[in-house]
Amino acid sequence: MSEIILRINNLTVYYGRLEALHDISFDVKKGEIFALIGSNGAGKTSTLSAIVGLVPYRGNIELLGEKIDHLKTYQRTTRGLSLVPESSAAIFSRFTVLENLIIGSYINRESKNDMLERVFSLFPILKERADQMADKLSGGERKMLLIGRALMSNPKLLLLDEVSLGLSPVVTEKIYEACAEINTQGVTILLVEQSIWKALEKADRACIMEAGKIVKIGSSAELRDEELIRKAYLGL
Amino acid sequence: MLPMELGEAVLYGALLGGAYAVIGIGMSLILGVMDVMNIAHGEFILLGSYLAYYLLTTLGIDPLLSIIILAPSFFVLGFLLQRFGLSKPLKYSVDIFVMATLAISTILENVYLLVWSPLQKALVTNYMLWSLKLGEFSVPFVYVLDFLVAIAVLVFLREFLRKTYLGMAIRASSEDWRMAQVMGINTDNVRALTFGLGLLTAGIAGVLIGLTYPFSPSTGKAYLVIAFGVVVLGGLGSMLGTFLGGVILGLVQVLTAVFFDPAWQLFASYLVIFVLLALRPKGVLGR
Secondary structure (H helix, E strand, O other): OOOEEEEEEEEEEEEOOEEEEEEEEEEEEOOOEEEEEOOOOOOHHHHHHHHOOOOOOEEEEEEOOEEOOOOOHHHHHHOOEEEEOOOHHHOOOOOEHHHHHHHHOOOOHHHHHHHHHHHHHHOHHHHHOOOOEHHHOOHHHHHHHHHHHHHOOOOOEEEEEOOOOOOOHHHHHHHHHHHHHHHHOOOEEEEEEOOHHHHHHHOOEEEEEEOOEEEEEEEHHHHHHOHHHHHHOOOO | OHHHHHHHHHHHHHHHHHHHHHHHHHHHHHHHHHOOOOOOHHHHHHHHHHHHHHHHHHHOOOHHHHHHHHHHHHHHHHHHHHHHHHHHHHHHOHHHHHHHHHHHHHHHHHHHHHHHOOOOEOOOOHHHHOEEEEOOEEEEHHHHHHHHHHHHHHHHHHHHHHHOHHHHHHHHHHHOHHHHHHOOOOHHHHHHHHHHHHHHHHHHHHHHHHHHOOEOOOHHHHHHHHHHHHHHHHOOOOHHHHHHHHHHHHHHHHHHHHHOOHHHHHHHHHHHHHHHHHHOOOOOOOO
8 A cells, every 4th residue: 555656746737827736745555545625726626637637737746656747648548547527528429338438448459348347347327328329328327437438448546536526425426336346446546526524435545625735634534533624624 | 304304413413422522521521620621622632633644644554543552642641741740830720720731732733833734634534434324314434433432432431430449539539639638549640640531532532533524723722612512511520411511512513504504503502501501500410
């Protein structure tokens, strides 16, 4: 559990003149579930976007000890990063469900069939809907498809952006159960979540963010016991 | 007599539409995937005609055989041109990309003038005057050839886009290039591949149209107008739409020439385009 898979050093992101992230640093250990927690505008999604190279940033990012700042998004995917975006609109809506999964294996073609089996065992509904157009899926099914598609590249680190957003508690629970199973299969997970309860329940460690800065980092158990956090975020 | 005339005109128009579809398919691909208009599309088609003419007149290679040489050469030309010549203008702005293709179009037109003179040329073959009996109608062999090759090109592209990883990468990039990159797709290469395929079809179209009509250095602009018409009629992103766009344009032109006056062909074509777009802006089968 101690090997560092992702190291973020002094990361700063600007959108025009607006500073979305200010000089944040944290590590994600191999094999853990690490959560970024915070309200809207805290900088969680900007952090994920910077990690996969979708937004320009200052500072540096290391994946398994290798600096990846010079790499483009598609090259970062080949190094083992895979993003599940927040928006359900990120599915390829003119593709079938199966085609969405197949394009997920673009850099992992030789294991396509094994990965498909793995995804279908996690989300059997996707197998039933395999030949349907992806835009005909429900919100929960779309999230499952986004996670399944991201898994098809056989990533080392899965970045999950607000997978529970807009879903019913039952569907959210199902998706988190699947994420736990993915994690036990050896995939490290960095998840972004607005609900501090949910995040501290699911993650091994977490980082609380506010207005583009890190307020606190620690194990979920430590953070649950912090007086400040219990009062400010958990309402206890 | 009238039904006979009508039947023959419809058949001619539909067959001509196949050739129009091949003229339009490259533009449809490039516009659909890259969201930009290649203004030099007509000149690239004309390059196919002129190179087939060169191969025929100097080396005696039949135009149909020359497709085997020209199609892959055009693909490589398109790939390299986009990867190393047009990728920076495209990243800078769509307007600059369009200006760059306008520059290419003007350069090519002037090269044609210098090398082949302003005089009309034609791909003269022994089969250009053949005709085929289709039921009660007799139609030129080259029209049937245009139609069959158009279908072959469209089916090939459709299967390529659906069944191969590269084809799916093109489709994914056309829908959301950021997400395509997240999938590990090098979208710069996808754009180059798309431009290469666009030029490959332009090369084939050049040979077919060169077999069907005479051409001169200024003919490229007419091809661009046809391609534009086919794409907006059929709708972006659909092989079947492109084919239907070509057939509609072919039918309108032939029927206008037969029942009114050939001078009204362009007017009628664009009247139909305008009315169709006013009623259905995304074209017949566009997304």
